[in-house]
Amino acid sequence: MLKEGKIYRLTEEGRKAWESQDVAIPAEYRRILWLIETEAHVDVVRGCLREYPDELLDEWLGELEELDLLRSKQTVVEYDLDLSVADAKARALVEEDTVRLDRDALEIGSRLAREGVYIAEERLANRAGVQKPRAETVVLVVEDDPDQLALADLRVTMAGYVVRVADSVNALLHSLLDHGTPDTLVLDVMLPDGDGFDVLAKMRRHPIYAMLPIVMLTAKSDPDDIRRGLGLGADGYITKPYSKNILAGTIRRVLKQPATA
Numbered sequence: 001m002l003k004e005g006k007i008y009r010l011t012e013e014g015r016k017a018w019e020s021q022d023v024a025i026p027a028e029y030r031r032i033l034w035l036i037e038t039e040a041h042v043d044v045v046r047g048c049l050r051e052y053p054d055e056l057l058d059e060w061l062g063e064l065e066e067l068d069l070l071r072s073k074q075t076v077v078e079y080d081l082d083l084s085v086a087d088a089k090a091r092a093l094v095e096e097d098t099v100r101l102d103r104d105a106l107e108i109g110s111r112l113a114r115e116g117v118y119i120a121e122e123r124l125a126n127r128a129g130v131q132k133p134r135a136e137t138v139v140l141v142v143e144d145d146p147d148q149l150a151l152a153d154l155r156v157t158m159a160g161y162v163v164r165v166a167d168s169v170n171a172l173l174h175s176l177l178d179h180g181t182p183d184t185l186v187l188d189v190m191l192p193d194g195d196g197f198d199v200l201a202k203m204r205r206h207p208i209y210a211m212l213p214i215v216m217l218t219a220k221s222d223p224d225d226i227r228r229g230l231g232l233g234a235d236g237y238i239t240k241p242y243s244k245n246i247l248a249g250t251i252r253r254v255l256k257q258p259a260t261a
Helices: 012-019 027-036 043-046 052-067 095-115 146-158 169-179 196-204 223-232 244-255
Strands: 002-010 039-040 069-080 117-119 139-143 162-166 184-188 214-219 236-238
Touching: 002 012, 002 027, 002 043, 002 169, 002 244, 012 027, 027 039, 027 043, 027 052, 039 043, 043 052, 043 196, 052 069, 095 117, 095 223, 095 236, 117 162, 117 244, 139 146, 139 169, 146 162, 146 244, 162 169, 184 244, 196 214, 214 244, 236 244
Parallel strands: 139 162, 139 184, 184 214, 214 236
Antiparallel strands: 002 039, 002 069, 117 236
16 A cells, blocks of 8 residues: 655664663653664654654654754655564653553553543544544454454444454454455454454554554453553553443544544
8 A cells, every 4th residue: 555654764873872772862752763763654653652742743753853863755655554564563661651651550450440441542632533424434343252242243333333343363464455444443452363462563563554543452451461552552441341332432532533423
C-alpha cells in the first residue's frame, strides 16, 4: 500500500546521542531517537507517542533536525501489508517512563479489578474521532475462545457496528491482507499462535497500522501485563468476562463516537 508522509532518519550524531544516552538531551528527544532507530515514518512516531499532540511532536522533530540529530524527506513509500514482517520492538523506556508506568500499572490494575475497563484518555485526547456512523464502522475482534468470540461478535453487532472476527494471529493477518484495515481492533492478549502484546508492538511499528485504535482483552488485571500494554501503546483494556455495555461503550469511547449513532 502506498503511504505519503515524512520519513525520518538518524544522522551519525543522532545515533551517537542515543547510544550514549546523553542526559543533556531531553528524555522526549531520546524516546524519538530510539523509535526512529535507523528510519521511521512520522506516523510510527505519532502512534507510539500518541499521548503527545501532533503539533508538539512535529515541534520536537523539527528541533531534532535543527540539532542535526535527524534528517527527513517527504516521500511516498509502498509498504507491505503483511504484519508478520514488522518489527515487534517496544518503545524505549527512559527513567521517567519506568517510574510513570510502575505507578500507572498499579492504579489501572485496581481500576480494572473494580470496573472491568480502562481507557487511555491521554492517547485519545490526541486522536481524531471516526467521522462515520456505526453501521459503516468496522470492528475487528481477535479472540481464540469460540464462545467468547461468538459472544463478542453478537454484542458488537447489536451495538450497530460491522464486525469482522479472527481466532488467531494468523487469521488476523489474513483478515488485514484480504479485507483491509478496520476502524478499531479488539485484541485478546493470549492467542494460540502468538502473543497479543507482540501484535500490538508490531502494529505500532508499522506505518499502515501505527495509528489504529487498539483495545486489549485480558482475563486478569496483572500489573506487569498492564505495564507492558501501556508501554506498547494500548488505547484501552477490558477484563473478561465483560458486559455488552462495557464492550460497546469502550469501542465507542476509543473511536470518539457519540453515544447514539
